[in-house]
Amino acid sequence: MNVGVIGCGYVFDHYMATWGRHPGLVLKGVADRDARRRDIVASAYALKAYENNEVLLADPDIDIVANFTSIESHYEVTRAALTAGKHVYSEKPLVTDMDEARELFDLAKQKGLHLSCAPSNAMSDTVQTMWKAVRDGTVGDVRIVYAEFDDNLVYLMHPESWRSRTGAPWPHLHEYEQGCTYEHVGYHLTWLCAIFGPVKTVTAFSKQILPDKTDQPLVPPDTPDFSVACLDFESGVTARVTCSIGAPFDHRMRIIGNKGMLTADTYRHYQCPVYLERFSQLSLNARKAVSVRTNTLLQWLFGVGGRRLQLLRIPPPGAGRDTLPKTRWFSPGDILRTLRRRELGQQDKTVGIAELADAIRVGRPPFPSPEFTMHLTELTLAIQGAGTNSTTVKLKTRFDAISPRPEALQASQNYSLGGSGWVADLANRWLLRMHQH
Numbered sequence: 123m124n125v126g127v128i129g130c131g132y133v134f135d136h137y138m139a140t141w142g143r144h145p146g147l148v149l150k151g152v153a154d155r156d157a158r159r160r161d162i163v164a165s166a167y168a169l170k171a172y173e174n175n176e177v178l179l180a181d182p183d184i185d186i187v188a189n190f191t192s193i194e195s196h197y198e199v200t201r202a203a204l205t206a207g208k209h210v211y212s213e214k215p216l217v218t219d220m221d222e223a224r225e226l227f228d229l230a231k232q233k234g235l236h237l238s239c240a241p242s243n244a245m246s247d248t249v250q251t252m253w254k255a256v257r258d259g260t261v262g263d264v265r266i267v268y269a270e271f272d273d274n275l276v277y278l279m280h281p282e283s284w285r286s287r288t289g290a291p292w293p294h295l296h297e298y299e300q301g302c303t304y305e306h307v308g309y310h311l312t313w314l315c316a317i318f319g320p321v322k323t324v325t326a327f328s329k330q331i332l333p334d335k336t337d338q339p340l341v342p343p344d345t346p347d348f349s350v351a352c353l354d355f356e357s358g359v360t361a362r363v364t365c366s367i368g369a370p371f372d373h374r375m376r377i378i379g380n381k382g383m384l385t386a387d388t389y390r391h392y393q394c395p396v397y398l399e400r401f402s403q404l405s406l407n408a409r410k411a412v413s414v415r416t417n418t419l420l421q422w423l424f425g426v427g428g429r430r431l432q433l434l435r436i437p438p439p440g441a442g443r444d445t446l447p448k449t450r451w452f453s454p455g456d457i458l459r460t461l462r463r464r465e466l467g468q469q470d471k472t473v474g475i476a477e478l479a480d481a482i483r484v485g486r487p488p489f490p491s492p493e494f495t496m497h498l499t500e501l502t503l504a505i506q507g508a509g510t511n512s513t514t515v516k517l518k519t520r521f522d523a524i525s526p527r528p529e530a531l532q533a534s535q536n537y538s539l540g541g542s543g544w545v546a547d548l549a550n551r552w553l554l555r556m557h558q559h
Contacts, residue, residue, distance in 0.1 A: 123147060123440075123479035126178045126208075128199050129190030130154040130163040132293060133213060135286040137190070137471045138167060144476040146440030146483065153178040159290060166288045175199065179206035185482070186211060188475055192293070193300050197222045204229045204237065209482060211475045214240040214308040215502050216495055223499050227492045236481065238488055239495045241309050242474030244316040246392035250530040251434045252377060252384050253317045257526070260398055260537050262381030264318070267361035269310040269376075272369035273302060277335035295338055301345040302365045303328060303506040309389045310363050311498050312490070313375070318359045320497055320520040326351035326508035331368050351505045356520070363505075383428065392470045393435075399428025400539055429539045436529045438473050439480035493521035 123146055127134065130152050141149065151170030154160035164171035172178035179187065179202060187203035189196060189212040197217045203210045204226065216239045217223050230237040243249060256264060276294070284292035297305055315321065328346035335347065348366040355361065373388035382400040399405060408414045408424035421427050481488035490498070497519045504515045525531060 123185050123483060124150045124183050125186045125188055125475060125479070126150050126172070126181065126184040127152045127188045127190055128154070128175055128178065128203070129188075129192075129195075129213075130156070130159045130290070131190065131192070132286045132290040133190050133471075134163060135288055135290065136469065137188070137475075139287070139468065140470040140472045143470065144438055144440065144472050144479075146479050147472065147476055150181065150184055151178065162288050175202065179203060179208065185209060186475065186479060189213060192296060193218065193304060197226070200226055200237070201229065204233055204235055207233060207235070209236045209478065210238070211478050212237070212239045215304055216499050218304065218503065220496075220500060220503065223496055227496065230492070236478060236488055237492065237495075238474065238478045238490065239498075240471065240474055241312050242471060242477070243309055243389045243392065243469065244312045245473050245477060245489070245527065246389075246394075246470070247433050247435055248386050248392060248394040248396055249313045249316070249389070250436055250526050251396045251431060251535075252313075252375070252386060253526045254434065254530045254533070254535060255384055255396070255398060255431065255537070256317055256377060257531075258535065258537065260382060260400075261377060261379030261384055264359050264377055264379045266378050267314060267318070267359060267376065268374070268378070269314060269361060269363045270372045270374045271302070271306050271310055271363070271365045272372040273306060273365075273367050274371040275369070276367050277332065295336065295340065298336060298347070299340050299342065299345055301506060302347055302367050303349045304502065307349070307351075307363060307365050307502055307505055308498055310375070311501055313389065314353065314361055314363070315494065315498060315501075315521075316524060317377075318355045318361070319357045319523045320355070321353045321501060321517050322356045323354045323514050323516050324351050324501060324504050325354075325512060325514045326505040327510060327512045328506060328508045329510055331366070335367070346506065349505050349508065351501075351508070353501075357523075365505075385428070390469055392468065392473075393433060396431045396433060397428040398431050398537060398539065399425060425539070432536065434530050434533050434535070436527055436533075438470070439477045440483065489524070491521060491524075493519065494524070497521050 125147055151172050152160055152163055153172040153175050160171050187208040187210050189199045191199050196212055200210050200212050281292055281294035328349035330344045330346050331348045348368055350364045353361040375386045377384040385397045386394045388394050405425040409426045414420045414426055478488045500517055500519045
């Protein structure tokens, strides 16, 4: 499937980092309003540089347009691509206005086209593993979910100096103006809604807590850089999602049922380990003890935090059908990048485009569906715009419940955590006595 990209900024290199994993995608070329950036990217990856967006959209060989432009340009670029008869994959959020979202999906339907949107982390091995474990009843009935997105105190980390692989600056001022909720909450909303279905109501709070994060003028000057939302799902599950750039890095995902808990420490690493803890008097009491809280060996012995599940390793959509696209970009820095991926993990952002391409190729509905994206868009706007009044919003959009990928559903998984042993049994008796009230 032939793809053309509009937008060669900071995020472009993140997609290129995993493009070669998806043999069904052929990147035909790029366009950008900044001709210098376009030419740098085209040279680095041996791609065709289109003179402008219109020339790219007029190319009959391009099937899908990937819209990697800034948020305020999403509507204009996506609408132009659909009008030109191209399927579209857009960076998140799709738009910042529900009327525009409805217009775009209506246009796609009229044209017989697909419109899909990031993020893609619900398709990661980590989320698919958690999703299947929930469906398999490993934690019993899910009662509450905590999703953290404290993305570090970036304003103290010299973000003006950050550069992508081909030298694109991280648009820190633009990120401040749009806000961490627009930029980030979709990552958690995607897997939450995929696993637990549509949200009935959302009660949110958003506020600017860092007015001094830059001495540069911002427009608008008071975009929230902190938000917290409580989600009441139709399925009965309750979740709390927090976004900020005012606290140290914390991307944890915790699914808590009446029998146990599933945890992963970040959405961002698509092969992040998943842990299953089955609740017991031993583990619940042991975590109160300071010796256990400060000793990983004791945590393992008493089952605090659980045991690591075997991660489902699912081939990307369309894998093995075509040859890998070629790139000539290589440098000694690749060694450092490999080490960085090992320590920090890696998002496979391109898997969302591969999913869209494979759906088009075989004639099936892609993930996410239009209804799913509309729902996430409405949720994102409600959380961003909540302000400090903490009002409850009843969602007007919804979607039908969905399932993990077929490969995940068919995979066998061993959820046995083993016995606790005689040492743990003695500790359990001692802890029970110690915690009697």
